[in-house]
Amino acid sequence: MLFLSAATSCAPAIAQDRSIVVASTTSTEDSGLFGYLLPIFKAKTNIEVKVIAQGTGQALDTARRGDADVVFVHAKPQEEKFLAEGFGVKRYDVMYNDFVLIGPKSDPAGVKGRDIDTALKAIQAKAAPFVSRGDRSGTHSAELALWKQAGVDIAAAKGPWYREIGQGMGAALNTAGAMNAYVLSDRGTWISFKNRGDLEIVVEGDKRLFNQYGVMLVNPEKYPSVKKELGQAFVDWLISAEGQAAIAGYRIDGQQLFFPDAEKKGS
Numbered sequence: 001m002l003f004l005s006a007a008t009s010c011a012p013a014i015a016q017d018r019s020i021v022v023a024s025t026t027s028t029e030d031s032g033l034f035g036y037l038l039p040i041f042k043a044k045t046n047i048e049v050k051v052i053a054q055g056t057g058q059a060l061d062t063a064r065r066g067d068a069d070v071v072f073v074h075a076k077p078q079e080e081k082f083l084a085e086g087f088g089v090k091r092y093d094v095m096y097n098d099f100v101l102i103g104p105k106s107d108p109a110g111v112k113g114r115d116i117d118t119a120l121k122a123i124q125a126k127a128a129p130f131v132s133r134g135d136r137s138g139t140h141s142a143e144l145a146l147w148k149q150a151g152v153d154i155a156a157a158k159g160p161w162y163r164e165i166g167q168g169m170g171a172a173l174n175t176a177g178a179m180n181a182y183v184l185s186d187r188g189t190w191i192s193f194k195n196r197g198d199l200e201i202v203v204e205g206d207k208r209l210f211n212q213y214g215v216m217l218v219n220p221e222k223y224p225s226v227k228k229e230l231g232q233a234f235v236d237w238l239i240s241a242e243g244q245a246a247i248a249g250y251r252i253d254g255q256q257l258f259f260p261d262a263e264k265k266g267s
Contacts, residue, residue, distance in 0.1 A: 019048040020230045023060070026168035028213075029053035031188035031257055036250045041237055046229050055137025064086060066223035069231035072238075074137040074186075075138035088216035090155055092239050095247050095258040096212045099142055100190055101203035102173065103182040111182075113200040119152040119203045124152050127161040129181035133172045134164030142211065143184045149208060173199070186211055188257040213258070215239070220257035228244070238262070 028034055029051060038049045052062055056073040058081050063071045071088065073079060084087050101119055103111065109128040111119035124147075125128055127164040133140040154162070165175055169189040176183035177197040185193075190201070203209075215235050220226040237243040244260035251257065 015034070017227075018046055019050060020069040020227050020234060021050050021052060021067065022072055022234065023052045023054065023062040025056050025059060025074055025213075026053045026170070027074070027139070027186045027189045028072060029085065031186075031192045032168050032169065033170050033247070033250055033251070033258060035247055037243075039242075040246050041234065044242075045233055046236070047233060049234060053168075055133065055135040055140065057136025057141070063218045063238075066218070066225060069218055069227045070234055071218060072213065072215045073138055073143045074211055076212055076214060077086065077217065078138075078141065081214065081216050086222060087219055087220050090237065091214045091216045093263055094213050094215050094238050094261045095244075095259055095262075096210065097173050097187045097205070097212050097258050100141065100174060100187050100201045101182060101186055101209075102185050102190060102199050103202040104180045104198050106180075106198070107202055108180075109182065114203060116146055116203055116206045116208055120147055120150040120152060123182055124154075124157050127159065128205040129176075129179045130180060130192065131161050131172050131176040131179065131181045131183040132162060132164045134166045135168070138188055138211075139184060141171060142209075144183070146208065180248045186263040191252050191257055212261075 039207055042048055052068060054062065056075040056078060058083055059073050060069055060078055062068050064087050079091055101116060109122045109126045111122050112236055132143060166230060172183050173185060173193050174195060177195060177199050215238055217231045217235055218226045220228040239262035244262055247258050247260045248256065
């Protein structure tokens with residue numbers, strides 16, 4: 001009786017152990033991708049995924065503290081640094097989409113249809129309102145790199161027209177709408193964003209706006225608390241044929257938000 005009682009009392013704890021923490025970017029959460037993918041993954045594996053949605057820099061810092069089992073983000077230079085420091089095991093490409101420059105339909109800087117370099121130079125030259133996430137996210141890192149590629153020293157050039165909010169993509173889009181401002185967004189969050197008001201895509205399709213996502217297991221040798229097997233099962237599923245098909249199948253109003261490109265199809 002004592003044995004049966006002990007076994008019964010342990011059962012819930014064992015079941016609860018089939019969960020992992022994934023530190024990820026806000027775009028995978030705000031776009032609705034996780035809401036679509038995770039029930040599919042849980043139905044197959046009975047593993048529950050708890051998501052901490054932050055900017056990429058913050059997500060990587062969460063993993064550096066040993067507070068996540070897996071990292072799923074979109075800033076490859078930061079991800080490679082994370083690996084080089086020994087915090088991750090191996091990085092896998094998972095999917096991509098692109099960034100888009102969002103702005104008011106009136107387009108006060110006259111950037112619509114231009115390439116991203118020309119657009120950013122015009123915004124800076126005219127001091128047109130621009131919203132920056134300012135949160136060390138993958139989108140923020142991409143924005144800073146684009147200013148640099150355009151030949152604009154944004155640290156020196158920014159003024160009242162350039163507003164850093166230190167928040168996620170949804171908040172940045174809402175702020176841009178309220179300010180009648182420009183903002184860089186990942187396409188997935190933009191497609192799922194409902195409060196568009198007077199905003200629209202003004203620049204898209206430039207190859208410099210490519211947006212790659214990657215996934216890594218946090219190094220269990222550095223953090224013994226990492227759930228190695230369960231975390232790796234999630235990584236393996238994302239890059240498998242089934243996981244890649246699930247990513248491709250996520251659409252809003254017929255529009256595909258992310259495009260799978262794992263290196264090892266069907267692994």
